[in-house]
Amino acid sequence: MRLSQWREKYNRYINKSSIKQKFSFVTFGTFSILLLLNCAFMEIKDLANIRTATIEGLEAVATNISFRSGSALNLDDRAVVEENLRVSKGLDYIDQICIYDTNGNVYSRLAKRASALVFCPVYSDVNQSVLGWFKVKISAPIQFENKTVGLVFIEADLGHLYWGQLNVLYCLLGILAGASVFTYLLSLYLNKNIILPIGRLVQTLKKISIDKNYELRAQKSNNDEVGLLIDTFNNMLATVDRQNKALVEARNRYLLLFDDNPSMIFNIDEEGGIISVNKFGARQLSQTANRLHGFSLFDFVHPDDRNEMRHILNMCAAELDKVHKLELRLICVDKKVIWVRGAIRSTRQTNGKVNILLVCEDITETRKLNEKISHQARHDELTGLLNRSEFDRQIQQALLSAHNNRTEYALCYLDLDQFKVVNDTCGHIAGDELLRQLGALLKKQIRQDDLLARLGGDEFGILMRGCLLSQAYNACEKIRNAVQNFQFAWEDRLFRVGVSIGIASINSISGNSIESLKEADAACYAAKEKGRNRVHVFRPNDQELASRQGEMQWVEKIQQGIINNRFCLYGQPIVPIDGREEGLHFETLIRYQDAEGHIIPPGAFLTAAERYNLASELDKWVISTLFEWMAKRPGFIENLAMCSVNLSGLSLSDETMLDFISEQFNKWRIPTHCICFEITETAAIASLSNATHFIRTLKQQGCFFSLDDFGSGLSSFAYLKNLPVDYLKIDGLFVKDIVDDKVDLAMVRSINEVGHVMDKKTIAEFVENDEILDILKQLGVDYAQGYGIGKPVPLAQL
Structure with a gap:
């Protein structure tokens, strides 16, 4: 039958119908068409929302499994990996979950539905996610300590979710057919008992669409088809509400892992602009995450470290996906300086832009501890002066400089006289205090470039740069007079001590550090032998020192x-x-x-x-x-x-x-x-x-x-x-x-x-x-x- 014939037959029927029939027909037809269109729109929208929410849920599950399985996969703990797969037990639309190791082999698999009889695809086919309308495939890398140790792959079938929604549509169509009959026969009654509840249902639907509040429910007036429709609608809302809450809970868990992770996580662009930062990182900078948006990371990098940071960003732009290590200082909003150590990696997004992820941790206390340990390793604990090992290292540097640059140094060996009297009469506490005070006194007597060290016991060493023996002798006489005139008070007693000083030259023909120290020590011993509290200069032709050095050489032979x-x-x-x-x-x-x-x-x-x-x-x-x-x-x-x-x-x-x-x-x-x-x-x-x-x-x-x-x-x-x-x-x-x-x-x-x-x-x-x-x-x-x-x-x- 042609369209023109249908149109002619329809016009003939309308012309013969009464006003009541026309009204009932128009009312029924309009209501039916509007209800049909509304149901179709809502169904399509719900199907789209369900698909989007389901894909987001699958991505959250993949991220959760990836995060929780990194350490276990790295330690080859299969039991923990399989336990992590069970977090998806409630999602029955998942066909299977596969875990791959770094070699691309299937490490663990979980089939969620009895119909999922296929096996895990090969590793090369699962590197990218596939988001179809019915088949969804999600993949996510598994990382441990910024290193990829595997891959999680999830395959899901959304068809049964759609069929569930279509069943709702079938119910609506059945109700529509029944409503058509009753509307045609009882138009006035139906106008009151159907149109009004549907109107309220539409209003509820609009409010839900605007407020996104899926806890709202449509009001049911009668237990008829409209009431059934409202029940079905409310049941659908309950299902959507449950799924929405599950997604929100998964999102909150992700944000908890992101924001409260005890690491500073920055998402920046190629120029260093801060796109996002987790709450912990913002707190470390004494700022909130929202206020950091729009700032540049260089606003917080220490000026001395900015060139290094720019160099690293350039390397990230040139080498995508490569992890670079860094260690630098950040200046917080409150002007506090913190040291951070971290890793930075760049990736290219689908829109072509480069996205850079920076993850770092605060190592300020570690740096301070290392600096303290380094200082203690180079300094004497009692006096704060350089210790023996550091002084030896400085002598070696002086010898190198003397040989290469012909710089002349004077090496002085100081041994206190009568120190044992203080130790024996007043105890070691008094002796330690005397050493501290003498260390401070000696430091005031030397030049700024000279090095002063405590070599052990009551012995000190001084390394004078660019100093001739005659100049060193005058300087040591000044030091000897200062020590001789120093009075040490302990309780109700006063003590005086002296110092014997030996001087040796370090020049372009000097030997090693041990020989130089032996020469200065021998000269110091000669000063003691001549009556103490005097200065003696080492000379190569000094027979007394030659005898002393001969004795020193016998020490090792005897041992x-x-x-x-x-x-x-x-x-x-x-x-x-x-x-x-x-x-x-x-x-x-x-x-x-x-x-x-x-x-x-x-x-x-x-x-x-x-x-x-x-x-x-x-x-x-x-x-x-x-x-x-x-x-x-x-x-x-x-x-x-x-x-x-x-x-x-x-x-x-x-x-x-x-x-x-x-x-x-x-x-x-x-x-x-x-x-x-x-x-x-x-x-x-x-x-x-x-x-x-x-x-x-x-x-x-x-x-x-x-x-x-x-x-x-x-x-x-x-x-x-x-x-x-x-x-x-x-x-x-x-x-x-x-x-x-x-x-x-x-x-x-x-x-x-x-x-x-x-x-x-x-x-x-x-x-x-x-x-x-x-x-x-x-x-x-x-x-x-x-x-x-x-x-x-x-x-x-x-």
Whole structure:
């Protein structure tokens, strides 16, 4: 049937209809058309809203899973990853969720619907999201510590959501058909009971559209089709409201992660303009997030760091998606300066613009702590001056400058005089306070470019730049006078101290820092040797300093010799002058064997050992080595009458020496009556109480003692009554000339007589010929020792 025929038939029907029928037809037709159009518009709009809300929900789910799975995927914790997938349990329109690792392999999968029988697509097909009307595919990178460790992929089917909405439309159409019949028959009644409720429904719909308040509901008047329509409409609103609240909750969770993340997150453009910033970042800058919009990041970057920031932004623009590290200072609104460390990355948006993401953290406290640790590592804790290690580093820099630029430096070594008096009388607290005050005093005496350091104990160092030795000498005299005139008050007492200063030059021909310090230290020691509280300049041809340096070189040799057994033991016989047989009696002597095998006598190193407190360790080596040799020599101890072992004055004051000797006796089972310890007269007199205690303790165990070099101490006889020794060794300086010198003869005679009166046996040293031996025999001396009796030989040759 043609359109013209339909139009003619319609006109004929209208012409025949009554006014009531026309009104009912017009009312019904108009209402039907409006209701149909309204339903169609609302359905299309709801379908669009549902699609948009569902896609946003899927993106939020993908972001949530990505955020929560970063650490677990990085740690290969599959259980946690699968637990994170279950957050989407309530979204039944999701077909499947796939987690990929960095290699593109499927790490975990969750199928949400029974109909989702497909498997996860290959990694290369899921890098981008696909937002169709029915099929939606969402992908999001999984990151951990600004590094991509995987990918989350979500596939969803929105068809059943649309069909749910179409069912509503079908209901509306059914109601429309029923309403048409009743409208046509009961137009007046229907006008009242249908048009009015629909009008109210339309008003509710308008209000919802304007206010976006999905909690509003249409008012139901009757339980007819209109009432059913309103119920359906209200149910639809409830569904939309639930979905909307779920989306809002997901959005709030995202904003919570974004705004309250304890990192400063900036979204900026290529010029540094702030597009957005999270609340935490705004608070760090003492500002609100909204007020920062429109500002440039350069408004907050420290002026000294702006060039670096521009350079980084240029690199971001040139290298998209590459992460760049940065560390700089930001100036807050309240002028407070904070240090931040972060990462910055740029991406290109779909509109072609470059978007830059900057994530950073406040490291101000860490920087302050590092600076404090660095300062403490370079400075002395007590005085605040440079410490020894930093001073060594500065000396090395000075040597480098002297060699390259021919700059001359003066290195000064300062050692306080009489500092021990303050420490011993008032305690270490007073000593520390004195060092602090002297450190401040010394700092005032030097130039601004000079370096002052505390080298340890009561020793200080000064490095003077561009300073000749003559200038350094005058400056050090000024420092010495300042220290000498300084008075230290502690409680009700006043103290004065002095300072001995050694100066060495650092120039283009200087060696290393150790040699330079040794030269200054040797000059300082020379100043002390000359009477303290004076300045001494190191000269290469200074014989006194050369001797001092020779001793210093022996320090390392002695230490290494003890460790590597470079020392060896010799023995020199001691024989009774009256010719009686007593068995083997000898004195143990020490020698040093160098790398070429040469034997070096003790006179070369014993002075250095005494001066640098190594004599006690050397004595321990002799005792342990001697006892071991004797214990491992079958029949030796049975033929031994007496073995003499020398002990230094330092060993008498060593608190560990007595226990060490007892341990060696027990370890090697050496008879104590076979050992005679020799101590010099000067060492015994210097520490009479320690010597007496030491001798008495070992004599109680059965050992013997001999007083070596007797007669050299001038006041020997006054102390002899208090020293319970068994032998007196008459100083060889008296013995060697007794044939020709009557004074020496008288000295030997008196020493021998006093010794015998005190029931002590006498031993004469330096017996070099038979004439001396005959005189000693006439005097009644008990034993003789010397080259005329027997030269020192290795122990094995005794």
